[in-house]
Amino acid sequence: MTGKQIAIIGGGPAGLMAAEVLSLRGYAVTVYDAMPTFGRKFLLAGKSGLNITHSEDYARFVTRFGPASARLREALDAFTPDNVRAWAAGLGTETFVGTSGRVFPTVMKASPLLRAWLRRLEAQGVRLLTRHRWTGFAERGLTFETPDGAITVHHDATLLALGGASWPRLGSDAAWTTLLQDRGVVVNPLQPANCGFDADWSEVFKTRFAGAPLKSVTATSTAGIFPGEFVISKHGIEGSLVYAHSAALRDALARDGKAALSVDLMPGRTRERLARDLARQDRKATLATRLRKSAGLDGVKAALVREVEPQTNIYDPERLAGLLKSLPISVVRPRPIAEAISSAGGIDLEGIDERYMLKALPGIFAAGEMLDWEAPTGGYLLTACFATGRHAARGISDWLSGPL
Numbered sequence: 518m519t520g521k522q523i524a525i526i527g528g529g530p531a532g533l534m535a536a537e538v539l540s541l542r543g544y545a546v547t548v549y550d551a552m553p554t555f556g557r558k559f560l561l562a563g564k565s566g567l568n569i570t571h572s573e574d575y576a577r578f579v580t581r582f583g584p585a586s587a588r589l590r591e592a593l594d595a596f597t598p599d600n601v602r603a604w605a606a607g608l609g610t611e612t613f614v615g616t617s618g619r620v621f622p623t624v625m626k627a628s629p630l631l632r633a634w635l636r637r638l639e640a641q642g643v644r645l646l647t648r649h650r651w652t653g654f655a656e657r658g659l660t661f662e663t664p665d666g667a668i669t670v671h672h673d674a675t676l677l678a679l680g681g682a683s684w685p686r687l688g689s690d691a692a693w694t695t696l697l698q699d700r701g702v703v704v705n706p707l708q709p710a711n712c713g714f715d716a717d718w719s720e721v722f723k724t725r726f727a728g729a730p731l732k733s734v735t736a737t738s739t740a741g742i743f744p745g746e747f748v749i750s751k752h753g754i755e756g757s758l759v760y761a762h763s764a765a766l767r768d769a770l771a772r773d774g775k776a777a778l779s780v781d782l783m784p785g786r787t788r789e790r791l792a793r794d795l796a797r798q799d800r801k802a803t804l805a806t807r808l809r810k811s812a813g814l815d816g817v818k819a820a821l822v823r824e825v826e827p828q829t830n831i832y833d834p835e836r837l838a839g840l841l842k843s844l845p846i847s848v849v850r851p852r853p854i855a856e857a858i859s860s861a862g863g864i865d866l867e868g869i870d871e872r873y874m875l876k877a878l879p880g881i882f883a884a885g886e887m888l889d890w891e892a893p894t895g896g897y898l899l900t901a902c903f904a905t906g907r908h909a910a911r912g913i914s915d916w917l918s919g920p921l
């Protein structure tokens with residue numbers, strides 16, 4: 518043992534990973550979490566199978582973190598997707614690569630992995646304290662609300678791993694933003710990431726089609742062109758294909774006050790071919806009949822064409838074919854951050870040093886989603902939380918050991 522005491526605040530993937538590294542290095546580690554149990558968001562991620570990392574070419578993988586990619590690179594290099602899989606296997610959770618390249622535990626859930634992980638941490642001597650809500654700084658210490666009242670604790674170093682702002686009822690409520698801003702830390706506004714969007718649907722359309730999936734389409738925005746599917750919701754649009762475009766749509770809304778997702782309802786057919794097929798339709802045929810007979814489109818896809826362009830000139834095959842190939846779905850705002858899969862924004866990366874220590878608060882480090890980076894769904898979020906947790910842990914260890 519080194520005799521040095523370390524506080525880790527936040528028992529999600531980033532904090533627990535840091536606890537694993539630091540306890541192995543002989544530090545006395547205490548993990549504090551406000552909730553009655555650890556890793557609630559991790560467990561929720563397990564409800565949809567726990568996409569723990571991604572198997573794509575590593576050179577591509579490391580570009581998925583937007584402008585923060587270069588800054589995260591060192592942490593990711595030290596804990597790559599292969600390392601994530603080996604680590605999970607070491608805790609008894611084997612993984613497999615799904616058809617999309619995404620990696621999941623074979624059991625498709627998080628609970629066995631989390632249980633084994635917490636057991637390992639306890640065996641390594643980590644103190645795991647739940648129902649300890651960090652409330653701020655005292656002179657040379659940290660204050661917590663606990664079931665027994667307020668306490669102040671002192672440690673040699675602290676890691677903040679408090680998460681972002683999505684799904685606050687699972688614990689990450691971003692109350693930390695003001696605590697850090699008051700101490701001179703620059704925190705960029707937290708915004709929804711991997712989120713749905715509101716659209717101005719007519720009453721008729723949303724009553725009839727809320728919940729209906731649009732399968733086998735492609736969608737384009739400044740983020741690129743991706744195949745997939747999404748769902749009409751009573752508010753607008755939701756689902757994995759929308760999440761892939763959500764940063765681009767959100768940023769366009771903020772910049773231009775408007776944004777649209779361009780959807781190709783017929784990716785397997787060219788515009789020219791569609792126009793020819795539409796031109797052959799009977800002059801008296803309705804829009805619904807034309808779309809069904811020429812393109813095999815009905816249900817929600819056909820209704821969406823009418824919804825987006827109520828004045829569609831059904832006698833203009835060129836224009837109609839154009840709409841089927843790039844139907845512009847206007848979105849008006851992102852759904853609230855509380856519903857998003859993750860959040861963008863957070864501690865400005867300029868405000869941490871190469872060890873992930875806050876420049877404004879020596880001895881206090883940060884990791885995970887509370888740092889300002891974002892990534893699409895696909896296992897990138899968890900991988901970066903693990904990797905930054907480990908990186909900050911090594912940073913703490915280096916800082917505590919002082920210059921050699």
Ligand SMILES: Cc1cc2nc3c(=O)[nH]c(=O)nc-3n(C[C@H](O)[C@H](O)[C@H](O)COP(=O)(O)OP(=O)(O)OC[C@H]3O[C@@H](n4cnc5c(N)ncnc54)[C@H](O)[C@@H]3O)c2cc1C
Pocket residue numbers: 526527528529530531532549550551552555556557558559561562563565566567568569570649650651652678679680681683684687688689690691692693857858859884885886887895896897898899900902
């Ligand atoms: C529905 C859903 C599905 C997801 N699926 C996936 C997926 O399949 N793959 C993927 O890569 N990512 C997924 N994610 C995202 C992933 O779960 C998060 O990015 C990740 O959990 C963030 O880890 P973290 O350790 O930074 O923060 P968190 O997991 O949010 O943990 C932060 C911890 O800090 C605690 N805390 C907060 N404030 C305080 C305080 N004041 N005092 C004490 N403790 C505090 C919280 O209780 C919490 O336990 C999903 C997210 C959601 C919401």
